[in-house]
Amino acid sequence: MAKKLYIPGPVEVSLDVMEAMRAPMVGHRMKEYAQVHQRVTEALQTMLNTSDPVFLSTSSAFGVMEGAVRNLVQKRCANFANGAFSKKWHDVTLRCGLQADLHSAEWGQPITAAMVDKALATGKYDAMTLVHNETSTGVMSPLEEIAAVMEKYPAVSFIVDTVSSMSAVSLDVAALGTDVCLAGVQKAFGLPPGLAVFAASRKALDKARTTPNRGYYFDFEEFEKNDLKHNTPSTPCISLIYALDHQLQKFAAEGLENRYARHRAMAERTRSWIEEQGFGLFAAEGCRSLTLTCGKNDARTDLETLKKLAAERDYAIDNGYGKIKNQTFRIPHMADMTMEDLDELFTLLEELLPQARS
Numbered sequence: 001m002a003k004k005l006y007i008p009g010p011v012e013v014s015l016d017v018m019e020a021m022r023a024p025m026v027g028h029r030m031k032e033y034a035q036v037h038q039r040v041t042e043a044l045q046t047m048l049n050t051s052d053p054v055f056l057s058t059s060s061a062f063g064v065m066e067g068a069v070r071n072l073v074q075k076r077c078a079n080f081a082n083g084a085f086s087k088k089w090h091d092v093t094l095r096c097g098l099q100a101d102l103h104s105a106e107w108g109q110p111i112t113a114a115m116v117d118k119a120l121a122t123g124k125y126d127a128m129t130l131v132h133n134e135t136s137t138g139v140m141s142p143l144e145e146i147a148a149v150m151e152k153y154p155a156v157s158f159i160v161d162t163v164s165s166m167s168a169v170s171l172d173v174a175a176l177g178t179d180v181c182l183a184g185v186q187k188a189f190g191l192p193p194g195l196a197v198f199a200a201s202r203k204a205l206d207k208a209r210t211t212p213n214r215g216y217y218f219d220f221e222e223f224e225k226n227d228l229k230h231n232t233p234s235t236p237c238i239s240l241i242y243a244l245d246h247q248l249q250k251f252a253a254e255g256l257e258n259r260y261a262r263h264r265a266m267a268e269r270t271r272s273w274i275e276e277q278g279f280g281l282f283a284a285e286g287c288r289s290l291t292l293t294c295g296k297n298d299a300r301t302d303l304e305t306l307k308k309l310a311a312e313r314d315y316a317i318d319n320g321y322g323k324i325k326n327q328t329f330r331i332p333h334m335a336d337m338t339m340e341d342l343d344e345l346f347t348l349l350e351e352l353l354p355q356a357r358s
């Protein structure tokens with residue numbers, strides 16, 4: 001039997017979403033595709049409050065993360081890192097043969113506006129990368145404060161990973177002034193993996209055209225040229241785009257503000273439950289994620305055993321990521337999840353915890 005997913009991505013996918021993927025196939029150069037593409041990209045523009053294009057990339061998020069640095073780093077990139085995914089982005093930037101420096105905060109702490117200001121004031125950089133919501137640690141950095149600092153550095157491309165926050169929290173791209181704001185759909189969007197979306201600013205698109213060696217698959221100029229015809233540079237994952245179309249209509253029916261409030265309420269409930277069980281919260285106060293909560297293990301719980309016991313009951317749970325595996329665990333509260341789903345998980349864990357504790 002399939003396990004019910006309580007991991008922070010890929011998340012559990014609703015049956016109606018899977019059903020939407022069964023719509024008949026069309027060719028991506030047919031007008032039927034262009035209609036869906038236009039509807040989806042316009043809905044994303046509305047959700048992100050931008051009149052600049054939002055592109056659809058048939059890749060996971062790291063494709064666009066790599067593409068963004070290849071298109072936008074001409075001089076040197078500042079990679080801000082406070083967890084596994086943000087740190088990996090530095091590695092990816094270097095692997096692309098680009099000049100880059102890592103600016104780190106402790107895991108569990110946010111990237112602050114002051115840190116960004118200090119690094120960029122050196123004048124060394126023409127691009128920076130930031131992960132808004134570090135899925136490895138459950139930290140949500142203060143994007144609006146960082147965006148306010150970025151106004152001082154208009155020549156520095158502002159590249160933001162909102163992989164596990166886009167669609168769950170309000171992201172006003174026009175007000176933030178991001179040059180790239182990207183996400184994969186297997187997190188807060190509640191879709192199967194394989195598609196990434198990204199909003200690119202006019203400034204970023206103009207700069208990208210002057211950047212050498214940006215390859216083909218993630219060339220922003222190719223995305224723009226094709227998007228003007230409601231199309232993609234190469235064959236897209238059409239079934240996933242049907243599912244995104246369906247999901248965006250569901251977001252509208254729920255109401256975005258209600259959706260954001262649902263995530264906030266689930267985050268608050270999860271934090272309380274974790275503390276009631278005697279665990280701590282890994283992320284520092286004031287920067288705790290609204291889409292997943294990272295609990296700090298106590299000295300008496302064997303998280304591997306807990307995970308195994310949950311698996312025997314057909315539930316997939318998380319026991320931490322990267323260097324904090326087993327010292328922490330993450331509970332997602334995003335996408336189509338409801339308070340009832342959380343209660344189901346908490347009931348199960350309350351039953352299993354005594355067997356995993358010494």
Ligand SMILES: Cc1ncc(COP(=O)(O)O)c(C=O)c1O
Nearest residue numbers: 060061062085133135163164184
């Ligand atoms: C914040 C963040 N960035 C990037 C990624 C990488 O995404 P993908 O595996 O879709 O390339 C993840 C995946 O969990 C993530 O959580």
